[in-house]
Amino acid sequence: MGLSxxxxxxxxxxxxxxxYGKAVARExxxxxxxxxNKNIDYTQAHRSPKIKRQVIKELYKDISEVVETTSSTVEVxxxxxxxxxxxxxxxxxxxxxxxxxxxxxxxxxxxxDLFKNIRVLxxxxxxxxxxxxERLFNLTATLYYGLKEINELQHQGLMIPxxxxxxxxxxxxxxxxxGEGGIxxxxxxxxxxxxxxxxxxxxxxVEGLKHVVKQTTYAAARALxxxxxxxLLSGDTDYNAKCGKNRDDCIANPWxxxxxxxxxxxxxxxxxxxxxWRCPVYE
Numbered sequence: 001m002g003l004s005x006x007x008x009x010x011x012x013x014x015x016x017x018x019x020y021g022k023a024v025a026r027e028x029x030x031x032x033x034x035x036x037n038k039n040i041d042y043t044q045a046h047r048s049p050k051i052k053r054q055v056i057k058e059l060y061k062d063i064s065e066v067v068e069t070t071s072s073t074v075e076v077x078x079x080x081x082x083x084x085x086x087x088x089x090x091x092x093x094x095x096x097x098x099x100x101x102x103x104x105x106x107x108x109x110x111x112x113d114l115f116k117n118i119r120v121l122x123x124x125x126x127x128x129x130x131x132x133x134e135r136l137f138n139l140t141a142t143l144y145y146g147l148k149e150i151n152e153l154q155h156q157g158l159m160i161p162x163x164x165x166x167x168x169x170x171x172x173x174x175x176x177x178x179g180e181g182g183i184x185x186x187x188x189x190x191x192x193x194x195x196x197x198x199x200x201x202x203x204x205x206v207e208g209l210k211h212v213v214k215q216t217t218y219a220a221a222r223a224l225x226x227x228x229x230x231x232l233l234s235g236d237t238d239y240n241a242k243c244g245k246n247r248d249d250c251i252a253n254p255w256x257x258x259x260x261x262x263x264x265x266x267x268x269x270x271x272x273x274x275x276x277w278r279c280p281v282y283e
Contacts, residue, residue, distance in 0.1 A: 143195075
């Protein structure tokens with residue numbers, strides 16, 4: 001990836017998380033290369049049940065039950081989810097920083113903008129008790145090293161976001177050339193809920209059967225790849241309106257059991273967790 005010592009020093013990560021982020025980047029490249037080598041046009045996953053089945057089978061090849069199910073089913077029903085109990089194990093300080101990291105990803109105008117925010121947020125993570133830091137540092141490391149790798153893959157034409165170009169085009173224009181401002185830039189694929197799983201884990205439902213997704217570098221790479229490849233575009237995005245309405249209702253009536261609600265924090269939690277409105281967040 002050609003990162004200089006200065007780049008690595010500026011991001012200010014613990015050695016273990018630095019290595020985690022680099023391992024995630026290698027897995028991201030392997031995912032992209034596998035799709036290219038197997039000639040799977042994931043950009044058509046929302047239009048073709050066959051390709052959708054191939055994409056799910058390829059991405060979740062580490063879970064044997066998923067491979068078996070997708071091999072025998074014509075049209076696969078699929079849903080991924082971060083269970084509330086996974087978030088409940090976080091302290092208030094951890095959850096605040098998790099939302100701050102996800103908001104930085106969603107709102108940053110460019111990679112450089114995002115990385116500047118990550119540097120600041122890493123300083124805040126260091127203020128937490130040591131036992132509370134690892135999962136958050138692993139998330140910022142994934143974003144830092146993973147997005148740098150994805151940027152390189154896109155310039156090589158090996159990873160094309162859905163809706164931008166045909167997978168047959170050998171070289172993709174950079175996001176800057178298309179007016180998007182870099183991978184961290186705002187755009188139609190800035191849905192961040194999949195990234196939450198990097199910090200707390202997740203579960204998936206294939207044909208209604210639940211499978212727990214283990215927290216590994218491969219799972220982190222897959223989560224980042226799914227978001228940046230825009231594979232969530234066809235998902236249910238009604239939670240945008242739902243979260244906005246709940247926020248407006250909260251602002252209009254911000255009191256609950258004698259406590260003034262932090263409507264913005266509740267809205268951030270809702271947007272980062274697919275419309276799950278929980279206010280106060282820490283009840």
